[in-house]
Amino acid sequence: xxxxxxxxxxxxxxxxxxxxxxxxxxxxxxxxxxxxxxxxxxxxxxxxxxxxxxxxxxxxxxxxxxxxxxxxxxxxxxxxxxxxxxxxxxxxxxxxxxxxxxxxxxxxxxxxxxxxxxxxxxxxxxxxxxxxxxxxxxxxxxxxxxxxxxxxxxxxxxxxxxxxxxxxxxxxxxxxxxxxxxxxxxxxxxxxxxxxxxxxxxxxxxxxxxxxxxxxxxxx
Ligand code: IYR
Numbered sequence: 529x530x531x532x533x534x535x536x537x538x539x540x541x542x543x544x545x546x547x548x549x550x551x552x553x554x555x556x557x558x559x560x561x562x563x564x565x566x567x568x569x570x571x572x573x574x575x576x577x578x579x580x581x582x583x584x585x586x587x588x589x590x591x592x593x594x595x596x597x598x599x600x601x602x603x604x605x606x607x608x609x610x611x612x613x614x615x616x617x618x619x620x621x622x623x624x625x626x627x628x629x630x631x632x633x634x635x636x637x638x639x640x641x642x643x644x645x646x647x648x649x650x651x652x653x654x655x656x657x658x659x660x661x662x663x664x665x666x667x668x669x670x671x672x673x674x675x676x677x678x679x680x681x682x683x684x685x686x687x688x689x690x691x692x693x694x695x696x697x698x699x700x701x702x703x704x705x706x707x708x709x710x711x712x713x714x715x716x717x718x719x720x721x722x723x724x725x726x727x728x729x730x731x732x733x734x735x736x737x738x739x740x741x742x743x744x745x746x747x748x
Contacts, residue, residue, distance in 0.1 A: 590671030
């Protein structure tokens with residue numbers, strides 16, 4: 529068994545006072561991140577998207593298997609196909625598959641089956657999880673795949689915010705149409721569909737609040 533060689537840790541080091549200051553600033557900065565359901569069609573340079581994806585790829589993963597693939601769609605024809613397929617599923621969801629309670633919970637957000645943003649946003653990032661690796665037709669195990677890919681998506685969202693872009697974590701359901709349209713192999717399963725772009729000039733977001741520390745934290 530070969531053990532990894534080690535290298536010095538390159539993270540920055542701070543005093544407790546600096547940590548306090550930095551944590552406050554980051555909280556303020558991240559608190560302004562919001563999901564948007566409309567996008568400007570202003571182009572986003574490809575290298576910005578590349579950097580965002582590489583940031584996502586820096587997330588931790590089970591046994592460092594990095595069980596993710598990011599499909600980056602700017603082709604209008606493919607976006608159109610994705611929109612059509614997503615709206616078909618969402619129409620069924622809103623008209624019969626979602627429970628009364630679910631529809632009531634969503635009512636304040638004013639969502640419906642129309643997904644215009646899937647064509648307006650200059651980029652669609654379609655995140656796939658690799659249930660297992662396929663190397664030369666041989667299956668290799670991946671571990672904690674949902675946790676790992678969820679973490680990568682978190683990194684992705686912070687990188688999107690940092691670049692002054694906005695996104696929506698969209699989950700059309702079921703979403704196996706993405707595997708077909710993007711011609712992905714059978715070990716890859718769609719995880720999230722994330723339109724990315726600049727916010728439109730007149731962007732509005734729901735006036736919602738976040739839970740307090742008391743509601744989300746328990747100290748022991
Ligand atoms: N996937 C549907 C419904 C939907 C579900 C939840 I939970 C949301 O937070 C938002 C929407 C849609 O995208 O409209």
